[in-house]
Amino acid sequence: MNQQLKYRRIIAIFLAVLLTAVLIIPTTLSVSAANRLFITELRVEAGEEAVTSLEAEGWSVFMSGLNITSDPASQVYLAYKLNTGSPYTNVIVSPDVGDSFTDENGIVYQCVSHVDVDEGNGGGGCLYATRDQRAGSPLVGLDVLRGNNESNKVLYPITNDGAEIVRTQEGAPADLEKGNGTDVVYLAQIRDGIVRPYIREIGVITDTDKWNAVYTAAERGYNYYVDGDIDDSSETYTIIGYERTADPAEAITNITAVSAKTVQSLEDEQIIDNRTGQAGHLAATAISISGAEYVRISSQPVDGKEPYYIYRTKDTKAGNPISMLYAEKTEQKQNYLFGTWANGYFFSPGVTTAYTYSMNEDLYTTLWGDQTVLTKLPVQLKDSVTSSDTLVDPTEVLTKEKQESTTDNSSEVKPVSTTATSARTQQESTTEIPSETEQESITASSSETEQESITASSSEAEQEISIEIPAEEQSEIASEEPSKEQSETSAADGTDETIRYINLTMLTPRDGLPETTASITGMLGDPSVPYVERTQRSNRVNKFQASVFGTGGVTALIAGSVVMVMAVVAAVLIHKKRAAVTLSEKPGESGKSKATDHKKKSKNLKNSKNSKKYR
Amino acid sequence: MDNLTYIVFIAMTVSLALILPLAEKKLRRLVIFMIVGIFSCLFVSELNNILLDSFHNDVFYVTTTITPVTEEIVKMLPILYFAIVINDDRHILIPNAFALGVGFALLENMVILIQNIETVTILWAFVRGFGSGLVHGICTVMVGWGISYIKKRRKFFFCGTFALLSAAIIYHAIYNLLVQSEYQYVGILLPILTYIPIVYLLRKKGIKPGGVSET
Structure with a gap:
């Protein structure tokens, strides 16, 4: 060599x-x-100098403190650090029991700081956190949710998937302002990799105070609520709480309102048992509309012009899974806030830039871009006319009129004769949490009725406590706007009051949502910036975007394809022309001999090159 | 405005196309390759958009694993075509390949500029100019240079073409990955550090822009 x-x-x-x-x-x-950035360090500090000293040490601090107070000395600040490894998996609020404690599942929680998160307000409690993976997915974010009635501040609904209220050791939502009147401060934690695009269950919660209603919703396991009072009473506040799911099979497919009067009349109908011939009454906890079974979600009617019950179904016959809900009080019959709301949802507080875009842009594209199915459920409010009793037909909206229906507008549900439904009516004092188990219990309760005085028939279908409402009436119930006749009637009566409605809006993506898990976009926010910044779509920053993305048009693609085809045709023509020239230059040679000659030439050329190369 | 990309494309290509009747053959070829590069960028941008939708708008994933492939394939096709059908002389192929890459980078920079008009800075301009501009140029030069060799060796043609394409894709993907990571300045340095030896090598071999050989 x-x-x-x-x-x-x-x-x-x-x-x-x-x-x-x-x-x-x-x-x-x-x-x-x-790698994602997770919450890897937490710290709580109190006092005027807390923010300055924490920031000097490299902490990101929530500028909105954990107390609602004007006294800087008693303000408490939460600070965090983001990193890629060893994340916290759960945070809870507990009385100060030392540096650590072990919960009933054997998970050890370490004290974040021995600083009372309700400094000076008498609530008490310290933050404890764990990195144990059994406690859940890693935390990617935290948010401070503050509600103050006096300053009319809004407690933002948590709308991003994976968000949940930080709880106490006992599992109740931890109000960090417990000893401070009606003010509330909740801490929310956001878990990584959780995408739950569908609404799994909804419930109605009524309370005299909005925050108590929200508290109750959280306590009952609803991580989300629709921010709007859906009743007509000035004394009570009724909200819809809901929970989300990733499984479309578990999702609610339709929600409808049925007037209390209709429900009453349905319940008044006697059910005759096939075997015994005995007659009885059943509560309309489940009704059937167009072949889909709807389950009632509240035991008491919601207050409106005509008190109404809300029913929901998960039957696929009723539509696609619902992804969003919105309620608004309006004097219009149309929902003008749709656009505002859609943006408000996707860029709501409490989410990192990366987190928002990585999972919610899919939803945004699907729901906003594809013109999803929007269903409005208008409910007329009580004060829309001065004297509803004077109206000839006051319950046209959302009601299935029965000729034999009662004349008064009483919302009382008459007692029914079956044991199962009697048990249900005993719970009427409080609103119920609808859940899968409830649905099951309804079926179970109908089975139980076999042992009671009213025995259901052996047929499974006949056992269901369902009352069929014809399809044409379902459309009337679910989507029809309040008729003009009402306002005309109102005008005829000399009442010039504006008509007010509650629009409950549902959005259902036409072709279903993309089945995806949260993924990384690379647009991770700058760790020095608090991740709870209120990010708007226009603020999307991808500093060094690496590739170019078009506008979604196909003109360039078509033009490019045409150019390619033309280039191929030109190449073929050139090749043929060259072949013809070659043939004309050597007319006596056959194709085979030419090919052999060409191979020999190229071989000689290679040999000569190789010999030169290694010379 | 949705069709701003097309407006920029037309504005750029028309201006460049006006040079063609006045330019000499070598310069004309360079300009044509630049226009082809610009059009390749427009084509690939729409293709990338479809792919981005398919991958659930995951920009990081798409730009590090998908778009390098599409971009390099689309950029390679004109060079391959030129080498096979018209001329495989490396003294002509390499400068023209670089012109194609620069043309591609020109429109890419413009499109990204108009998409992020509120956030761009002078630093951004330098990064895009030195980083992205060079990356596209270097990748196409790599392919052009390689094709000029493998075109003459039939045994290597298919595997060689694939190898060249793979090399360009890997290089491009590394750059995309670095500029979006916390090591973004390493990503910016990568094409500059690659460009210098390439220029040195080409100068040494007498290959100059415009397809003129000194040897």
Whole structure:
């Protein structure tokens, strides 16, 4: 082996090693680049200088303190640090029991700081956190939710998936302003990788105070609520709480309102048992509309012009899974806030830039871009006319009129004769939490009725406590706007009051939502900026965007395809022309001999080059 | 405005196309390759958009694993075509390949500029100019240079073409990955550090822009 060849081999080996290193290093980097930033450190500090000192030490501080107070000395600040490893998996609020404690599942919680999160207000409690993976998915974010009636501040609904209220050791939502009147401060934690695009269950919660209603909703397991009072009473506040799911099979597919009068009349109907011939009454806890079974979600009617019950179904016959809900009080029959709301939802507080875009942009595209199915459920409010009793037909909206219906507008549900439904009516004092188990219990309760005085028939279908409402009436109930006749009637009566409605809006993506898990966009926010910034779509920053993305048009694609086809045609023509020229230059040679000759020539050329190369 | 990309494309290509009747053959070829590069960028931007939708708008994932593939394939096709059908002389192929890459980078920079008009800075301009501009140029030069060799060796043609494409894709993907990571400045340095030896090598071999060989 000559010296030159030896050197060349050494250089080749060196280059191979270099290339390997170049390939391996970015592979390692890609891991760190793709890693999410999690909450890895937490700290609570109190006092005027807390923010300054924490920021000086590199902490990101929630500028909205954990107390609602004007006294800076008693303000408490929560600070955090983000990193890629060893994340916290759960935070709870507990009385100060030392540096750590172990919960009933054997998970050890460490004290974040021995600082009372309700400093000076008598509530008490310290933050404890764990990194134990059994406690849940890693935390990617926290948010401070503050509600203050006096300053009319709004407690933002938590709308992003994976968000939940931080709870006490006992599992109740931890109000960090417990000893401070009607003010509330909740801490929300946001878990990584949770995408729940569908609404799994809804419930109606009524309370005299909005925050108590929200508290109750959270306590009952609803992580989300529709921010709007859906009753007509000035004394009570009724909200819809809901829970989300990733499984479309568990999702609610339709919600409808049925007037209390209709429900009453349905319940008045006697059910005759096939076997015994005995007659009885059943509560309309489940009704059937167009073949889909709807379950009632509240035991008491919601207050409106005509008191109404809300029913929901998960039957696929009723539509696609619902992804969003919105309620508004309006004097219009149309929902003008749709656009505002859609943006408000996706860029709501409490989410990181990366988190918002990584999972919610899919929803945004699907729900907003694809013109999803929007269903409005208008409910007329009580004060829309001065004297509803004077109206000839006051319950046209949302009601299935029965000729034999009662004349008064009483919302009382008459007692029914079956044991199962009697048990249900005993719970009427409070609103119920609808759940899968409830639905099951309804079926179970109907089964139980076999042992009671009213025995259901052996047929499974006949056992269901369901009352069929014809399809044409369902459309009347679910989507029809309040008729003009009402306002006309109102005007005829000399009442010039504006008509007010509650629009309950549901959005259902036409073709279903993308079945995806949260993924990383690379648009991770700057860790020095608090992640709870109120990000707007226009503020989307991708500093060094690496590739170019078009506008969704196909003109360039079509033009490019045409150019490609033309290029291929031109190449074929050139090739044929060259072949013809070659043939005309050598007319006596056959194709085979030419090919052989060409191969020989190229072989000779290669040999000569190789010999030169290694010479 | 949705069709701003097309407006920029037309504004750029028309201006460049006006040079063609006045330019000499070598310069004309360079300008044509630049226009082809610009059009490739427009084509690939729409293609990337479809792919981005398919991958649930995950920009990071798409730009590090998908778009390098599409962009390099689309950029390679004109070079491959030129080498096979018209001329495979490396003295002509390499400068023209670089012009194609620069043309591609020109429109890409413009599109990204108009999409992020409120956030761009002078630093951004330098990063895009030195980083993205060079990356596209270097990748196409890599392919052009390689094709000029493998075109003459039929045994290597298919595997060689694939290898060249793979090399360009890997290089491009590494750059995309780095500039979006916390090591973004390493990503910016990568094409600059690659460009210098390439220029040195080409100068040494007498290959100059415009397809003129000194040897």
